Amino acid sequence: MATSKASPQKPKPRLVVFDVEGVLIPKRRYLLFEASRRLSILSFLRMLWAGFLYEAGLTSLEKALRKVFKQLQGLSVEDLFQLYKKIPLLQGVTEVFEELKKSGCRTALISSGLPQAFVEDLASQFGCEYAFGLELEEINGRLTGQIGGDVIKTKGKALVLKRIQETEGFTSKDCALVADDRNNLPMFPLCATRVGYNPDFLLAYKSDAVVKGSLTEVVPLLSETPIGSHSVSMGNLFRETIHVAGFFVPVFTMYLGLLNLQVAFWISMVTLVYIASELARMLGLNVPILSKITWHAAIQPEIHEFVTAPIFFAVGITLSLIIFPPPVNYAAIAVFTLGDGFATIFGKKIGKHAFFYNKGKKVEGTIIGFVCAFLGALVFASPGKALVGAAVGMVVESLPTPVNDNITIPLAAGLAMILVP
Numbered sequence: 001m002a003t004s005k006a007s008p009q010k011p012k013p014r015l016v017v018f019d020v021e022g023v024l025i026p027k028r029r030y031l032l033f034e035a036s037r038r039l040s041i042l043s044f045l046r047m048l049w050a051g052f053l054y055e056a057g058l059t060s061l062e063k064a065l066r067k068v069f070k071q072l073q074g075l076s077v078e079d080l081f082q083l084y085k086k087i088p089l090l091q092g093v094t095e096v097f098e099e100l101k102k103s104g105c106r107t108a109l110i111s112s113g114l115p116q117a118f119v120e121d122l123a124s125q126f127g128c129e130y131a132f133g134l135e136l137e138e139i140n141g142r143l144t145g146q147i148g149g150d151v152i153k154t155k156g157k158a159l160v161l162k163r164i165q166e167t168e169g170f171t172s173k174d175c176a177l178v179a180d181d182r183n184n185l186p187m188f189p190l191c192a193t194r195v196g197y198n199p200d201f202l203l204a205y206k207s208d209a210v211v212k213g214s215l216t217e218v219v220p221l222l223s224e225t226p227i228g229s230h231s232v233s234m235g236n237l238f239r240e241t242i243h244v245a246g247f248f249v250p251v252f253t254m255y256l257g258l259l260n261l262q263v264a265f266w267i268s269m270v271t272l273v274y275i276a277s278e279l280a281r282m283l284g285l286n287v288p289i290l291s292k293i294t295w296h297a298a299i300q301p302e303i304h305e306f307v308t309a310p311i312f313f314a315v316g317i318t319l320s321l322i323i324f325p326p327p328v329n330y331a332a333i334a335v336f337t338l339g340d341g342f343a344t345i346f347g348k349k350i351g352k353h354a355f356f357y358n359k360g361k362k363v364e365g366t367i368i369g370f371v372c373a374f375l376g377a378l379v380f381a382s383p384g385k386a387l388v389g390a391a392v393g394m395v396v397e398s399l400p401t402p403v404n405d406n407i408t409i410p411l412a413a414g415l416a417m418i419l420v421p
Contacts, residue, residue: 012222012223013105014104014175015108016100016107017178017179017191018108018109018110020110020119024215044071061112061154065113065147066147069143069146069147072145074145075142076141076142078141090304091215093215106129109126110160111132112156120133132151132160133149134147172191176191176222177193177195178197178215179196179199180197181203193208193209194206194207195218197210197211208359210354240344243341243344245337246341247334250334253321254326274310274314275311278307279306282306312404316333316409320414324414328414332410334377335373335376338369339369340369340406341369342369344369347362347369357398366398369394386417392412393412397409
């Protein structure tokens with residue numbers, strides 16, 4: 001769902017720049033679950049660790065990429081290309097480029113993670129005028145493990161975009177950007193319109209608009225086409241129904257007299273089974289029931305990746321059960337499951353006003369989420385504690401934070417309620 005639209009005063013862009021991983025193709029599918037199939041378990045874990053360090057902000061993208069591609073040393077370039085060809089496009093990608101082409105926009109693909117030849121292949125599919133990726137070093141058709149190119153540098157993407165602008169005679173007013181993570185921030189000053197597509201917390205704050213869902217929803221933000229009415233897809237509704245259903249964990253725990261540690265243990269066991277089912281799904285193996293649930297509940301671009309949301313959801317509930325004493329732990333889970341779930345549903349359905357600090361969240365959704373969180377917490381806690389827990393939980397829900405809100409919401413709500421006399 002698009003959360004805001006471009007200002008009518010902004011001219012229609014003449015050049016639209018797209019990040020590739022996470023916008024056109026699944027973000028983590030290429031290296032972790034395609035190329036790594038040709039590697040040992042140890043090499044896969046090293047790649048996973050390098051990616052984790054970058055995502056956590058503990059290393060630069062260049063260092064992480066060099067460590068990742070070092071694990072691919074000796075792999076045939078042709079084999080790597082064939083693995084890349086197996087990666088599916090995200091929903092709406094082809095339609096977006098068709099619309100932009102009709103409107104006369106020039107397009108550019110700039111990727112830090114894909115090799116130049118691979119990005120050029122994508123660009124040829126969509127009729128893009130520009131394609132930039134990293135440079136692979138090879139000897140006799142096999143990778144040496146070394147990479148180069150401007151795009152892997154800290155401000156390399158901005159340097160590439162400046163060269164395009166100089167070639168075309170464009171200024172920032174002529175350019176728009178669609179991206180998903182902080183690696184693209186250096187290009188923001190060079191573009192008048194910045195759209196975050198399922199963005200990380202920094203882009204959610206700095207983007208002019210945020211889109212979550214089909215990529216086709218970026219088109220109205222790049223033109224004068226009005227945005228249609230809001231809707232909640234069946235997938236989103238199914239996903240949030242599962243989220244809201246988490247409210248029954250404390251209900252059953254409390255009223256059936258179950259031990260918190262016992263419930264936390266069984267939630268952990270189910271989570272481990274889920275992780276195994278997701279790994280199997282990435283390898284093309286379907287696990288009965290679990291894979292089907294994931295398929296229906298996942299949103300774009302999760303559907304082609306390892307879906308982590310259920311893991312964070314389980315962790316949030318488990319930590320609440322273990323850390324906080326009853327009934328605060330139950331009230332914290334109620335704030336988290338009901339508040340966050342209904343805030344998402346109604347934010348998508350009736351939300352019109354995005355928070356200035358987080359374009360991906362709607363004021364209307366958060367208000368309704370607060371009411372539901374308060375009523376849910378009231379089942380377990382006093383009115384004062386329920387009010388404070390709901391208020392703190394929903395403030396945290398609205399914030400763009402580097403930590404998944406499935407964890408921050410219940411922990412913040414529980415801590416706030418403990419401090420209330």
